Amino acid sequence: MLWRLSILALLVPGLFFSTSRLIARNSAIRGYSVHPQQGKTGNLLDIIAGDTRTIIGVALLEKADAYYHGGLVDHGDCSVLTACKDHDHDHEEEQTTRKSPAWRDPLRYLNEQLQAQAHIHLDREGAEEILPWYWAACEASPHNIQAIEAAVYVLANMTEKPQEALTLLEKGIQNNPYNVTLELSRSEILMRHFNDFKKAELAFLAAYEKSLHEKAPNDDLEKAKALFYLGHLAKQRHDLTSLREWQRIARETMSPDLASIRNLLEIKE
Amino acid sequence: MSSVITIDHVSKAYGTCQAVSDLTLSLNSGEILGFLGANGAGKTTTIKMLLGFFAPDNGQIAVYGQNPSDATTRQRVGYMPETAYYYPYLNIHELLSFYGGLCGMSADLIRQRSEELIVQTGLEHAGKRLLKTYSKGMLQRAGIAQALLHDPDLLILDEPFTGLDPLARIQLRDLILDLKTKGKTILFSSHELSEAELMCDRVAIMKAGRLVLDKPVKEVVCDGNTNLERIFLHVLQSS
Amino acid sequence: MHTLRQISALMRLSLFDLYRRKDLVVVALLTVVLLVPLSFATPFGVKGASRYLNEIALLLVWIFVLAIAMTRTARILPTEIESRTIYPLLSKPASRTVILFGRYAGVLLASLSVLFLFYFLYALINNLKSALFPWEVFAQAFLLHASFIILVTALALLGSLYFNPDANLSVMGILIVSMFLYGQQLPVLASEHALPIRTLIHTFYWFAPHCELFDMRTRLIHHWPAIPWGVCCMIFLYALTYAGLCFGAAAWLFNRKKI
Numbered sequence: 001m002l003w004r005l006s007i008l009a010l011l012v013p014g015l016f017f018s019t020s021r022l023i024a025r026n027s028a029i030r031g032y033s034v035h036p037q038q039g040k041t042g043n044l045l046d047i048i049a050g051d052t053r054t055i056i057g058v059a060l061l062e063k064a065d066a067y068y069h070g071g072l073v074d075h076g077d078c079s080v081l082t083a084c085k086d087h088d089h090d091h092e093e094e095q096t097t098r099k100s101p102a103w104r105d106p107l108r109y110l111n112e113q114l115q116a117q118a119h120i121h122l123d124r125e126g127a128e129e130i131l132p133w134y135w136a137a138c139e140a141s142p143h144n145i146q147a148i149e150a151a152v153y154v155l156a157n158m159t160e161k162p163q164e165a166l167t168l169l170e171k172g173i174q175n176n177p178y179n180v181t182l183e184l185s186r187s188e189i190l191m192r193h194f195n196d197f198k199k200a201e202l203a204f205l206a207a208y209e210k211s212l213h214e215k216a217p218n219d220d221l222e223k224a225k226a227l228f229y230l231g232h233l234a235k236q237r238h239d240l241t242s243l244r245e246w247q248r249i250a251r252e253t254m255s256p257d258l259a260s261i262r263n264l265l266e267i268k269e
Numbered sequence: 270m271s272s273v274i275t276i277d278h279v280s281k282a283y284g285t286c287q288a289v290s291d292l293t294l295s296l297n298s299g300e301i302l303g304f305l306g307a308n309g310a311g312k313t314t315t316i317k318m319l320l321g322f323f324a325p326d327n328g329q330i331a332v333y334g335q336n337p338s339d340a341t342t343r344q345r346v347g348y349m350p351e352t353a354y355y356y357p358y359l360n361i362h363e364l365l366s367f368y369g370g371l372c373g374m375s376a377d378l379i380r381q382r383s384e385e386l387i388v389q390t391g392l393e394h395a396g397k398r399l400l401k402t403y404s405k406g407m408l409q410r411a412g413i414a415q416a417l418l419h420d421p422d423l424l425i426l427d428e429p430f431t432g433l434d435p436l437a438r439i440q441l442r443d444l445i446l447d448l449k450t451k452g453k454t455i456l457f458s459s460h461e462l463s464e465a466e467l468m469c470d471r472v473a474i475m476k477a478g479r480l481v482l483d484k485p486v487k488e489v490v491c492d493g494n495t496n497l498e499r500i501f502l503h504v505l506q507s508s
Numbered sequence: 509m510h511t512l513r514q515i516s517a518l519m520r521l522s523l524f525d526l527y528r529r530k531d532l533v534v535v536a537l538l539t540v541v542l543l544v545p546l547s548f549a550t551p552f553g554v555k556g557a558s559r560y561l562n563e564i565a566l567l568l569v570w571i572f573v574l575a576i577a578m579t580r581t582a583r584i585l586p587t588e589i590e591s592r593t594i595y596p597l598l599s600k601p602a603s604r605t606v607i608l609f610g611r612y613a614g615v616l617l618a619s620l621s622v623l624f625l626f627y628f629l630y631a632l633i634n635n636l637k638s639a640l641f642p643w644e645v646f647a648q649a650f651l652l653h654a655s656f657i658i659l660v661t662a663l664a665l666l667g668s669l670y671f672n673p674d675a676n677l678s679v680m681g682i683l684i685v686s687m688f689l690y691g692q693q694l695p696v697l698a699s700e701h702a703l704p705i706r707t708l709i710h711t712f713y714w715f716a717p718h719c720e721l722f723d724m725r726t727r728l729i730h731h732w733p734a735i736p737w738g739v740c741c742m743i744f745l746y747a748l749t750y751a752g753l754c755f756g757a758a759a760w761l762f763n764r765k766k767i
């Protein structure tokens with residue numbers, strides 16, 4: 001009950017503040033696609049919030065990104081997930097170029113003085129500050145894959161909590177049974193943080209099988225990634241028959257232009 | 270006797286409704302005037318103009334020879350409204366302290382006057398109770414206390430007997446008569462004709478915004494077989 | 509002296525009003541009910557997150573203090589008129605401007621005392637948790653929040669002479685939220701339109717209350733450095749000037765109002 005109350009307490013101000021910020025900036029929600037609800041779970045939040053949960057979830061995710069940037073709201077396309085890919089740019093420059101002289105528009109000048117002066121990223125020690133917003137985003141919208149992915153990244157890589165990341169992924173997979181991205185993330189966590197290659201291979205296999213399912217979005221990159229790891233892990237345990245089989249499937253069904261497929265085909269026996 | 274209130278050919282309309290028409294009336298120092306009339310006769314509008322809440326459309330009003338909307342004029346006037354709803358979250362001491370402050374009285378003077386008036390109005394047993402717990406009659410008494418707080422020379426009482434039980438009526442009547450002996454000038458509007466007959470020196474009867482009678486009570490009820498109630502009905506029906 | 513006594517009496521009345529009506533108790537209880545479960549929350553089993561709690565606490569402070577200040581101010585005159593307490597009030601030897609100022613100052617004082625209480629508790633809790641409490645930013649945040657309350661209450665007072673309390677609160681609510689969200693976007697919006705509308709938007713930009721200038725929550729939560737005190741004072745002066753103009757207009761209208 002206490003937790004339910006906490007969710008509501010986070011959601012209500014979150015809805016008020018974050019969604020209004022989103023609307024205010026009059027922009028498309030950068031980097032996050034709004035997924036329609038794929039089904040009702042019949043719980044209290046579904047009854048109260050209905051489909052607005054998706055919007056709230058996206059808004060809370062924006063909030064989390066703002067926290068990652070030390071409170072800065074206008075941070076371009078930079079997010080936790082892009083940052084993990086060696087993202088590097090100079091926001092300070094963006095901020096200073098926007099400044100207008102005080103005499104021309106004092107109201108704008110005063111506002112600029114109040115806004116962020118520098119673009120900072122939270123370090124590992126401060127990363128736990130983002131988690132409540134990711135948690136609320138995931139609770140608000142269980143089908144928001146971006147929120148789950150970002151939370152998993154922070155948990156596994158910034159706060160050294162891979163077990164929590166795995167639990168979140170398993171819950172996410174339960175709620176989104178045909179999602180390949182989550183299955184791939186789970187495989188990677190198992191492989192990189194737990195060194196459990198056996199389970200990881202099974203998870204990659206599940207990801208590949210899901211990618212073939214008609215309900216799964218047709219994403220060749222994810223399919224190729226799953227195939228590459230399946231081949232790579234087969235090679236690692238010296239199962240050459242399986243490796244050849246994955247290479248054959250890749251050759252016959254996938255485009256050789258994809259880097260993962262090229263890498264798979266290049267694996268030597 | 271000097272004139273305290275001078276109303277000279279005053280008219281006031283609310284849109285198309287003529288509330289007061291060409292009213293001329295005066296009230297001398299030390300007099301008690303019963304301002305009578307049926308509902309909607311224009312009594313309350315006249316009182317509001319006397320208090321400077323708004324100015325007349327035509328004519329002149331003076332209280333102690335001054336504009337009634339001046340703060341210095343109101344320093345000499347005490348007013349008790351017809352329906353007295355006071356701040357429900359205050360007790361009578363706090364209410365009187367508030368009004369005393371508005372009159373610019375010192376804290377000591379407010380305390381002294383409040384204690385006297387609370388006893389005079391019979392509210393001493395309810396001194397600590399919030400006004401929201403008061404009955405209508407008790408609120409009327411609180412209204413009288415606030416009107417008398419700054420010891421005004423002129424008292425304007427709008428329907429002061431409404432909601433009072435017989436004992437409280439007698440107490441209020443005695444209080445008003447006591448004030449008269451102290452030289453205060455009193456104007457009160459009322460439907461209580463018997464009270465007016467007992468207390469007033471003069472009565473003024475309004476009908477549809479016009480003054481239809483303005484005479485000393487003694488002249489009105491000189492015939493032993495009649496009373497103010499009969500005269501009132503007669504005047505209203507005939508005019 | 510006379511006028512000061514009158515103003516002080518009117519201010520006391522507003523304080524009694526706020527504290528006797530128990531609004532503050534309700535607000536305090538609501539804050540506790542919302543914040544206590546959150547303070548024990550360990551999202552994903554991770555302890556130590558505090559900024560979100562600060563953010564929600566400050567948001568609640570903003571909402572509750574604004575609600576108290578606006579509802580109280582919007583109802584000053586309508587309630588006096590509706591309950592007829594205005595008549596004995598106006599019959600006393602105080603000018604209408606003094607009555608209006610005293611009642612407004614009382615509501616303002618009551619609202620600022622609630623604000624102070626909330627900020628004091630915020631500082632107390634945060635300072636107990638952290639030795640590096642940003643006192644300078646905190647002082648600026650309080651000053652600007654107080655300035656905001658001064659401005660919006662004066663605006664609500666002016667609105668109360670035009671609208672009934674509910675309409676007044678709705679109009680002011682929409683205006684405040686809109687200015688928070690779009691205040692700084694208006695010039696951009698104006699540049700996207702042709703002349704008559706552009707002028708209209710520009711006029712609105714210069715005359716509307718810029719509520720967004722008073723919000724220092726992000727600086728406080730994310731430990732940004734303080735803004736220059738000169739800027740802080742300019743915003744404070746902006747609020748005082750705006751409130752002064754609103755009060756002047758309200759007094760002019762109230763002196764001409766038929767009651």
